[in-house]
Amino acid sequence: MQGIERIGFLVNPIAGMGGRVGLKGTDGLVERARSLGAEPSARGRALEALRPLAGRDLRFLTAAGEMGETVLRDAAITGSSVVYHPSDPSTARDTREACRAFLDRGIDLLLFCGGDGTARDVADAVGGAVPVLGIPAGVKMFSSVFAVDPTAVGAVIPVSGPLRCIDGEVVDVDEEAYRSNEFRTVLHAVVRTPAAPGLVQASKQVFEEVEEERARTAIGAFIADAMRPGLLYILGPGTTTAAVAGHLGLEGTLLGFDAVQDGRLVGADLDERGILDLLGSAGEARLVLSVIGAQGFVLGRGTQVCSPAVLRRVGPEHVILLGTPGKLARTPELHIDTGDPDLDAAFGTHLQVITGYGTAQRKRRAVRSDHASDPPSPAKNVCRRNDRAKGA
Amino acid sequence: MQTKILLDEDEMPRRWYNIQADLPTPLDPPLNPKTFAPATPGDFASIFPMELIRQEMSMKRYIDIPEEVIEILRLWRPSPLYRARRLEQFLGTPARIYYKYEGVSPAGSHKPNTAVPQAYYNREEGIERIATETGAGQWGSAIAFATCHFDMDCTVYMVRASYDQKPYRKMMMQVWGAECHASPSSLTACGRSVLEKDPETSGSLGIAISEAVEDAATHANTNYALGSVLNHVCLHQTVVGLEAREQLASVDEYPDVVVACVGGGSNFGGIAFPFAGDKLTGKRPDIDIVAVEPAACPTLTKGLYAYDYGDEAGLTPILKMFTLGHDFVPPAIHAGGLRYHGDSPIVSRLVRDGTARAVSVYQNDVFEAAQTFARTEGMIPAPESAHAIRTTIDIALECRRTGEAKTILFNNTGHGHFDLAAYDAFYAGRLPDYDYPEELIRDALSRLPKVG
Numbered sequence: 001m002q003g004i005e006r007i008g009f010l011v012n013p014i015a016g017m018g019g020r021v022g023l024k025g026t027d028g029l030v031e032r033a034r035s036l037g038a039e040p041s042a043r044g045r046a047l048e049a050l051r052p053l054a055g056r057d058l059r060f061l062t063a064a065g066e067m068g069e070t071v072l073r074d075a076a077i078t079g080s081s082v083v084y085h086p087s088d089p090s091t092a093r094d095t096r097e098a099c100r101a102f103l104d105r106g107i108d109l110l111l112f113c114g115g116d117g118t119a120r121d122v123a124d125a126v127g128g129a130v131p132v133l134g135i136p137a138g139v140k141m142f143s144s145v146f147a148v149d150p151t152a153v154g155a156v157i158p159v160s161g162p163l164r165c166i167d168g169e170v171v172d173v174d175e176e177a178y179r180s181n182e183f184r185t186v187l188h189a190v191v192r193t194p195a196a197p198g199l200v201q202a203s204k205q206v207f208e209e210v211e212e213e214r215a216r217t218a219i220g221a222f223i224a225d226a227m228r229p230g231l232l233y234i235l236g237p238g239t240t241t242a243a244v245a246g247h248l249g250l251e252g253t254l255l256g257f258d259a260v261q262d263g264r265l266v267g268a269d270l271d272e273r274g275i276l277d278l279l280g281s282a283g284e285a286r287l288v289l290s291v292i293g294a295q296g297f298v299l300g301r302g303t304q305v306c307s308p309a310v311l312r313r314v315g316p317e318h319v320i321l322l323g324t325p326g327k328l329a330r331t332p333e334l335h336i337d338t339g340d341p342d343l344d345a346a347f348g349t350h351l352q353v354i355t356g357y358g359t360a361q362r363k364r365r366a367v368r369s370d371h372a373s374d375p376p377s378p379a380k381n382v383c384r385r386n387d388r389a390k391g392a
Numbered sequence: 393m394q395t396k397i398l399l400d401e402d403e404m405p406r407r408w409y410n411i412q413a414d415l416p417t418p419l420d421p422p423l424n425p426k427t428f429a430p431a432t433p434g435d436f437a438s439i440f441p442m443e444l445i446r447q448e449m450s451m452k453r454y455i456d457i458p459e460e461v462i463e464i465l466r467l468w469r470p471s472p473l474y475r476a477r478r479l480e481q482f483l484g485t486p487a488r489i490y491y492k493y494e495g496v497s498p499a500g501s502h503k504p505n506t507a508v509p510q511a512y513y514n515r516e517e518g519i520e521r522i523a524t525e526t527g528a529g530q531w532g533s534a535i536a537f538a539t540c541h542f543d544m545d546c547t548v549y550m551v552r553a554s555y556d557q558k559p560y561r562k563m564m565m566q567v568w569g570a571e572c573h574a575s576p577s578s579l580t581a582c583g584r585s586v587l588e589k590d591p592e593t594s595g596s597l598g599i600a601i602s603e604a605v606e607d608a609a610t611h612a613n614t615n616y617a618l619g620s621v622l623n624h625v626c627l628h629q630t631v632v633g634l635e636a637r638e639q640l641a642s643v644d645e646y647p648d649v650v651v652a653c654v655g656g657g658s659n660f661g662g663i664a665f666p667f668a669g670d671k672l673t674g675k676r677p678d679i680d681i682v683a684v685e686p687a688a689c690p691t692l693t694k695g696l697y698a699y700d701y702g703d704e705a706g707l708t709p710i711l712k713m714f715t716l717g718h719d720f721v722p723p724a725i726h727a728g729g730l731r732y733h734g735d736s737p738i739v740s741r742l743v744r745d746g747t748a749r750a751v752s753v754y755q756n757d758v759f760e761a762a763q764t765f766a767r768t769e770g771m772i773p774a775p776e777s778a779h780a781i782r783t784t785i786d787i788a789l790e791c792r793r794t795g796e797a798k799t800i801l802f803n804n805t806g807h808g809h810f811d812l813a814a815y816d817a818f819y820a821g822r823l824p825d826y827d828y829p830e831e832l833i834r835d836a837l838s839r840l841p842k843v844g
Contacts, residue, residue: 214592226835320832328824352827358836359723360827362687362754 003160004109006059008102008130009050009080010122012095012114013066015042015138042137043071045150046113049135050075052154061105063090063098071113092121099125109133109163109194111153116173119143123170123189131165131192133157142173142185142293144330145193156194166212166326167239168193171293185297187237187255195326215324216240218357220247223288223320232282233260234275234314236306238290240322257305272307279313287314291323291353296331296363298351299338308340316346321353325361328353333366393477397490397639399470405634406457408627411665411738413453414672416745419623419737420712423699431709439608439616441517444510447624455627461509464541468497468504469631473639474804478768480788487791489784490645491804492636492663493771499564501774501806502659503534503619506628510617511538521545521614523607525575525600527655528554528728528776529561530806531619536570546570547614549577549603551731552595553724560810575600582606582705596721597656597732598704605707620656621702621711621736629662636801637666647679647801649787653779654683654692654750655729657736663803665738668747681748682787683739684779686758688826689722691715691735692743692750700734713740716828717837723826725755726814727775753782754825759818761785762808774806775814 017040043066050071060080062068067090072080084101086094099110099122109131112122115138122132134146135153145168147153157163170189220243227233227248235241235258245252250265252258259267259278267278279285287306291298298321299306311319323331334351336344350362412419421430433445440448447455457465476489494502514522522539525548526532532548539546548570555562555574562572575595576583582602586593593599601618608616618625633650640646650667652660660683670676685692691714700715702708715734716722722731734740742748755775762778764785765771773781780802791798808815817823 222832222836226832228835228838325824329822332821350825352829354829354832355824355826356723358720358829358833359688360829361723362825362827 004058004157004163006061006107006109007157008099008107008110009060009062009072010068010095010098010112011042011046011066011071012112012118012137013040013042013090015114015118016045017041042113045137046071046135047075049111049113049147049150049153050077052151053077053157056159058157061102061107063094063101067094067098092117095121096125103129109157111135113137115139115141116143116171119145119170120172120188123191126191127189128192131163131194132168133194142297143170144168144293144327145170145191164195165192166195167191169238169293171297173293173297185293187292190239190254212324212326215326215356216243217247219322219324219354220244222354222357223322224248227260227263229262230283231261232266232278232285234258234270234278234285234287235260236287236289238292238322240290240324241288244288244322270305272305272310275305275310276313279310284318285314286318286320287311288320288322291321291327291331291334296334296366298334299336306338308338308343311338311343316343319347321351323353323355323361325355328355328361328363331363333364335366393475394643395475395477397473397475397643399635399639401466401470403638404462404465404470405631406462407454408457409630409634409666409669410447410450410453410455410627411630411661411669411672412623413451414669415738415741416672418451419741420699422709422711422737425701425706425708425710428710435709439605441513441519441615443513443516444624447627448622457631458509458512461512464508464538465505465631470635470639471496471632473636474769476765476769479765479785482764482768483785483788483792485788485792486795486797487788488645488797488799489788490636490640490647490799490801491784492632492801494632494659494803494805495771495774495807497534499530499534499537500809501530501534502629502632502662502803503530504537505631505662506619506625506658507531507534507538507617508541509628510625511535511542511544514615514617515542515544519544519613519615521547521611522617523547523549523604523611523614524617524619525549525551525597525604526554526561526619527551527597527600527731528774529558529564529810530729530774532570532572533561533564533568534619535617536565536568539570540568547604547607548572549575549583549600549607551575551597551600551728552593553731554728555595557726557728557813558810575603577603579603580606582707586704594721594724596704598702598718598721601703602705602707605703606705609707620658620732621734623736623738625656625658626661626665626736626738629658630665632659632662632803633664633666636663640799640801645799646676648798649680649682649800651682651684651780651784651787651800651802653727653730653776653803653805654685654735654739655727655732655776656734657739659776659803659805660739661736663801664742664748668742671747681742682783683743683748683750684783685750685752686722686725686727686730686779686826687752687754687828688725689716689731689733690752690828691733692740693752694828694830695733695735697740697744702734711737713737714743723824725775725826726811726817726823727755727758727779729774729776730779751783753779754827755823756818756825758782759815759823762815763818771804772808772812772815773804774808775811777803777805778808780804
């Protein structure tokens with residue numbers, strides 16, 4: 001694979017404005033945000049990310065005005081062409097249309113500045129066509145497509161040679177609910193994203209035993225081999241669970257819940273009712289879930305399908321969690337919030353996550369009181385190792 | 393107050409202790425990997441010298457250490473026994489903690505205790521080159537050091553995960569004149585076949601053993617040397633426990649608990665067998681002997697007690713031992729020396745019979761203990777040794793709770809100077825706590841056809 005030469009670049013100019021003034025996003029609320037005193041921050045963050053790229057042999061395709069053009073100019077980037085003209089003010093539709101215009105002309109990477117909402121629009125337009133990288137500037141950044149911070153962007157884009165990519169999940173998380181101690185998470189899409197900085201430096205590579213894809217294949221093979229005759233296996237959303245279906249030669253639903261029994265697909269894209277019906281007639285069952293998003297969500301109450309009723313019927317001890325080593329390396333702890341504290345507690349303080357063929361890792365489960373007072377900041381690895389540095 | 397308990401050079405043991413003489417019934421014999429018949433000395437003759445084959449099967453309680461071997465062991469033996477008072481104080485425990493420090497050897501671990509006699513017996517029988525494998529690199533550097541003293545060539549197949557993590561081990565081997573290759577390599581048929589299936593594999597001890605055995609079996613002037621697992625290797629390591637028992641006796645102590653980590657079982661055997669012998673012969677029936685293994689590779693606590701191959705390709709004799717299956721590739725924990733699917737048949741037998749017990753510990757808990765040890769006692773331990781430290785600390789803290797003043801002895805097998813990248817990862821919060829999915833593995837194995 002050749003190196004990165006052509007980059008599609010866009011800014012969601014209003015991203016992040018809502019957060020400063022206590023709104024849970026900015027879509028449709030720009031004027032209200034402005035009246036509350038919010039100032040656009042996306043431009044500044046995009047500049048921070050782009051300045052280190054000036055002088056590099058890169059060609060940028062962008063949208064006119066503050067949706068990209070002016071930021072590139074102010075970052076002293078010369079090799080750029082405007083290929084899309086947004087409406088004023090720009091909307092989500094402009095994000096999608098700009099992405100399509102970039103794709104039509106050919107790009108190696110899509111770089112956007114915004115939050116989860118922008119990521120969602122980009123993912124809708126780009127899908128898996130090219131890698132996607134986010135410059136974090138939004139209110140919510142729970143999707144795993146963002147650089148750790150804007151200045152890391154330069155390091156993620158290699159000067160020469162191929163870009164090492166992993167799957168990045170674009171998730172919908174209701175941040176307001178999150179702050180009030182609830183998770184409402186839905187996997188919206190899966191895109192390709194560059195492996196995050198800090199994970200590709202030399203000393204790190206020794207811990208990455210396998211690439212994401214290899215790990216996923218191994219996990220899929222292991223779970224498929226471990227499936228017992230007669231048992232009902234419910235496969236949740238995500239690419240890792242999809243690898244299980246893939247190994248069985250089944251066409252799974254990437255973003256939904258499927259059921260497998262004796263190697264056959266017995267339910268596709270199930271809702272809660274559908275799962276409960278299957279569980280009603282089945283004997284023992286297993287629920288197979290992937291770790292999702294940048295913050296390690298396993299079960300959020302927004303995952304209506306995985307309701308407390310479903311979980312109680314399956315039993316927390318029969319929930320099988322899957323995650324690649326790369327994903328777990330970026331996930332300090334796992335979040336379980338079923339909406340039922342007793343049920344949450346039944347999962348214990350540590351969770352076992354299958355990471356390969358016959359291998360697993362133990363991860364700490366985030367404790368509710370932890371995030372009540374101190375929610376882990378989006379798009380950042382929370383390092384709690386210092387807690388341990390105090391001795392026995 | 394005395395911190396180091398030392399023996400004079402002339403107090404070094406002159407004989408190794410062979411625990412096979414004191415087992416209530418003989419070990420189940422190793423089996424020929426092709427015929428499944430009990431292995432004969434001839435089955436080993438293409439890769440081992442006769443004297444080591446005799447030791448492997450010997451029922452003699454004591455075996456003399458050759459004078460030429462003792463002369464080399466004198467470079468660092470007898471090794472010191474330390475009283476870990478600062479650690480005791482830090483833990484606030486009434487327990488008395490002693491540790492045998494094997495990091496004083498030229499290679500920095502207990503491994504030269506057997507590398508030297510193995511090289512010696514091979515040289516005595518006209519062998520010119522040793523082929524071997526190494527996990528963390530400790531064994532490779534030990535055998536490089538030993539062969540250098542007997543003017544022999546040495547080829548080491550080093551598990552790729554460690555080869556990448558610990559380049560300095562490879563350089564040490566070079567200083568002592570050995571060649572070191574990342575395993576799987578393209579030099580052997582087994583290596584090539586693994587690489588064909590999985591070019592990016594991190595390797596395993598089982599694969600590296602296959603490569604070294606193949607190398608030895610296909611070159612007349614070359615023998616194989618194993619750094620752990622086999623009876624004669626554990627035998628050579630008993631100098632550690634024999635010295636420790638003398639050193640403790642000199643301060644009127646005898647341990648209530650003996651703790652050591654287990655990969656293949658040789659450092660555990662080295663410190664524990666003399667004490668296990670005291671237990672088996674009824675002299676000290678109450679001594680608690682604890683084998684500590686990684687949760688990532690829990691052979692003794694979650695494996696099956698069964699006949700299995702010692703290596704990936706199935707070239708070695710089949711041994712009765714605790715095993716996770718010879719095709720199990722353990723996660724790349726930093727205690728590379730503990731990444732082995734099986735265990736010494738003797739250690740397995742002791743655990744099966746309840747003479748010793750086994751516990752498993754997680755990687756981050758191990759490094760936390762290593763840090764506590766380094767900040768109290770000073771030495772930065774190897775991650776392998778830190779497994780024993782973790783469990784020693786747990787037992788000492790339990791003593792604090794119960795008020796018992798137990799005497800605990802553990803084997804501090806080596807320093808961690810080549811493992812600092814692992815400490816760095818620990819501080820960065822980047823060390824995974826690898827686990828073993830027991831139930832799913834059982835489900836996966838139940839679908840395989842039963843053989844043997």
